[in-house]
Each structure stands twice: as structure tokens, then as C-alpha cells.
Amino acid sequence: MDSLTASDVQDDVHPEQIQLSVVLPVYNEKGNLRPLAEELREVLESEYDHWEALFVDDGSTDGSYGVLRELHEEDDRIKVIRFRGNFGQSPALDAGLDYALGEVVVTMDSDGQNDPADIPRLVDKLEEGYDCVSGWRSDRDDPLGKRISSRFASGLRQAFLGTELHDYGCTLKAYRRPAAKDMDLTGEMHRYIPALLSWHGYRIAEVEVNHRPRTAGETKYSWQRLPKGFLDLINVWFWQKFSGRPLHVFGGLGILSMGIGSLAGLYAAWLKLTASANLSETALPLFAVFMVMIGVQFFLSGILADISIKGYQHAKNEEPYRVRDVLDHDR
Template identity: 40%
Template sequence: MKQLVSVVIPIFNEAQSLPELTAQLDQVFMGLPNVESEIIYINDGSTDNSRQVLREIKKHNSKIKIINLRRNIGKATALNLGFKKAAGSVIVTMDGDLQDGPENLPVMLAKLSEGFDLVVGWKKRRFDPWGKTIPSKAFNFFVSKVARVSLHDVNSGFKVMRQEAIKELHLYGELHRFIPILIAKRGYSVTEIEVLHHPRKYGRSKYGWDRLIKGFFDFLTVMFLDTYGQKPLHFFGIIGGLSILIGLIFSIYLSILHFQGESIGQRPLLIFAVLLILAGLQLLSTGLVAEMLISKTRDDKLPIDDED
């Protein structure tokens, strides 16, 4: 029985690349006799003629699936839509600008068959301007060290993964950059393999410094959810407890002054102490409510591999 591979490609204004990319993918999969393929294009609100080009391609290729969005919603959410539509047991993600070479797929699929759940394409030699490569390398180094995931190119868009490893993820913002981390934290095996990278042939890069900044804050979200996502009271409880403790210390100090005959009613420290105690109680309450909400889904998120 042939294995079905779903190639999920979000695009934004890549009309010129689409016919060539589709032809390259078809040629690669023709050389894989034990593999069937489908190509899912998510047209993320393109303002060029990508919609028309995709429609023409689909007329001559039954393997093509298309999702057209009325407006640009971002790569992470577009990938989510593609994952939901994908029918394959293996999912490939790649960019639609021809820089991710489809000729790398046989090697990546072979690596996946060794027992890994996710194979990341490491673009060791990149054909991008220095304004993109240098920040990307610095970001990758920082993320891999902090998250303790040994990858050179964490945010590479070129990936091959098993469907079960991705189905639990809900991507938004810039979280698509951290798919390897999100998957690894769930107990799945992640590796990387060096792939060929090509210069951009058409159009221009959509990369900007704002994406790097947004990516940093989304990385903080990933680390916070990994550390406290299943135990929110630990986070809110520690901060709330410290707030109450400091407030009580100030209150005891003011009480001593009061019994010594000093007036404390007009002291700003009194108001500050009361606010600290109230804030601490509120944080503790928030943690308890979060624990109640998490408890309803905690068992559903356990990393169970199989059961006999």
C-alpha cells in the first residue's frame, strides 16, 4: 500500500513560482513509486494573480487542493488550515518561492522512515541577503540553546513530519517558527538534515525585522506554556505568594510603628502594603481558576504513544 504524503504550501503573491514549483514536485514524486502525493496550496490573501494561476494548474492536476483566503491571516494560521485539509500520514511544509528545493524530499522522507517524527531541512548554505541570514542565525542559536533543542535551523519552513505529531498543535502568530520545539516538548523525536537552498527566482522576500520581534515574543509564549501550561498555579502562586509576603512584612512594620505611637494613616507605604496583599490574593485566585480549567483537558494532552 502506497504512503500518502501531503505537501502543505502557504503562499502570498507567488504567482510566478507556482507552475514551476508544481512541476518540480510532480517530477520528484514520480520518482517515488511507493508514495502518493497531494499538494495543498493555501492562498493567504494574495493580491497578485495567484488565485487564477492555481485555478489553471488544478485543471490539469488532480492532486492539487486549494484554499483561498479573502485576506492575509499569516503563515501560522494558514498552515493550520492546510493541516486540517491534509489527508496524508506524512506532511511536508515548504515555502512557495522555489527556495526550498523539492529534490530534497526523497532524502528527508528516507530520514523520517528511520523512526523520527519530524525532519527539519537545515539550509546550511543560504542564498539570502545578510540582513536576513545574520539575524536568523542569531535567533536560531538563542532559541536552540534556551529551548534545549539541538537544531541549527529551528525556524526552517522546510519540514517533513508524521501527521500524528502535528495534529495536536494550534498555531497562531509566529508559532510556526517553533514547530520543532512544540513537537519535541510533546515527546516526539526531532532531527535535521542538510538540504539544498536556492536563490529567490521571482518576486522579493516578505521577511522584515518586525517578524523577528514578533517571533521573540511568541518564543516567550512557547517557553511559558511549556513550563507552566500544565501547572499555572505554580506561576501565579509564586508571584502572588511573594506579593502577599512583602505586603505582610510592610504591614507588620507599620503595625510596630503604630504601637510606638507614630501615625501611619497618611503613609504611602500603608496603601502600597494593602495593594500588594490584594494583588497577591487576586493572582492566587487566577492560578486556581486556571488549574480548574486545565484539569478538564490535562489527561487529553498526555504523551501516550500506544496502548495494548
């Protein structure tokens, strides 16, 4: 699998052959994999004729890959993507979404805390006309410190992003295929998937799900993730608000700064002409020049950002819009 790309795999199997794909990032979860795979198989076999489970081994060092290889040999519907190193949860989810062949894609954690029995409920909610259904762990079975930090982070996300969800951090989500393929996850961006999809015009819903205690292995979450997540939050917020018009924000700041500098300069000149003030004893002229220079820098940054974003969209062959339906004379 290391030498294959997602497009190679999708050329071998037509996506319509798979009803449901389940994507599970794995990092040192050896003790949880077999029980979880058995639960998944039981749920999926009872609900769907054609399904697949994609475990993405994110550089595990505890023997997780050996267990995954055994599971694949026992059932080829259980597929394994193995990374060359530890790249993080967002890249692991991104790879799984790229390789997934199903018309519906579900993501979930591999630590056993997400309940596979909730999958049909999320898929049923999709059928009501949504593009993404996110799990809400209303009764979380986590340590107090983790619950507090998650609550704080969720409040920040709501304040910055405006997406009305109770639980941004739940990996258990269901997507229609277009939404699943319309994401590029890096850093800690998996926490902001609903906001990213909502920004692109997809319809988002939330369903309460079961949250179970961890029975094996150790949690991978720690306070060190908070500053990284906050920086990604600022990044998502900026892209959501200004990615199509960066000159508006940088240019606006530039005009404001140059305006303040110009007023300070005029005031300094007025003091010199009317009161014969000794401007060498005040920082007013320096402040005026500094603010004008900062304003010019902001304005130039806006122009460069605008050029960069247009180049980014051109390089990725990406349009600044998403089409939902097309009606023409042939339909």
C-alpha cells in the same frame, strides 16, 4: 473547496491511499509557482507512487490563484485551498495539515528557496524513528539583515524553549501523520512547531538542506515580524512550562507577593510600636497593602487560569497527554 471542510475531503479519500502530502502556503508567488510545481512533480513521481501537493492560497492578489487553478487542471494531484483573505502563514500551514491525506506530510515554502530534491532525505530520516524532521539551512542565501535577525531569534528560541535545533525558521519539514495532525497553529506559531511537538513527546531530528536564492517575487519577511514572534515565543514558553499547572506559577507569585507585603506590614508595625515612627511620612504601609493586594490578585488569577485551561481541554476534547503505544490483551 471554500465550502468544504477537511473532514469532508478525508471522507472521500482514505488516508492510506496517499503516501506523501506536500503542503505549500502561498501569498503572492505567481512567478514561482509553475517552476516549483514542475520540480515537485519530477521529484515526487520518481520517489512515490501516490502523492499530493496542496497549495494553500492565503489571499494572494497577484494572480497566484489563476496559476494554481491551471496547475490543478493539468494534474489533479496538485490541489488548491483558497482562503477568503490573507490570514497568515501559520493558519495557511494549519489548513494544509488539516486537509493533508498522506501518511507523511512535508511542508515547504512556495517561493522556490526550499529545494524539492531534499524531500526524500527528510522522509528517509523519519524512517529512523523520528516524528518530525526539520530542515537546517546551514548555508543560507538571504540578505545579511535577514540572517542576523534570524540568528538572534533562533538564539532566543533556544534560550526559552531548550529545543536543540540550529534553524527554527525553516518551513521545510517532514512529519508523520500523527504529529502533523496534533498541532493547532495560530499567530506566528509555525516557527515553534518543533518545540510544540517535543513538548507533546514527539521525537525531533534535523537535516541539513539546500537553500536557494529567490528568483521571482518579494520576500514577505520584515522586522515587524520580530515583536510578534517574540510574543508568541513567550506564549509557547508559558504553555510548555505551566499549561498543566498555572496555579503553581501564579499562586507562587501570589504567595511571594503576599509574604513581602506581610513582612513590610510587620516592619511598619514594629517601627510604630518601638520607635513611635510617624508612618504617614513613609510609603511603607501603602507598599505593604499594595503587595498583599497584588498577591491576592495573582492567586485568584492562577485559580481562574486553571479553570480556563481545564475548560479549554474539555471544549476541545483534548487530554493533557499524548499516547505513543498501547499494549493490551488483544495484541
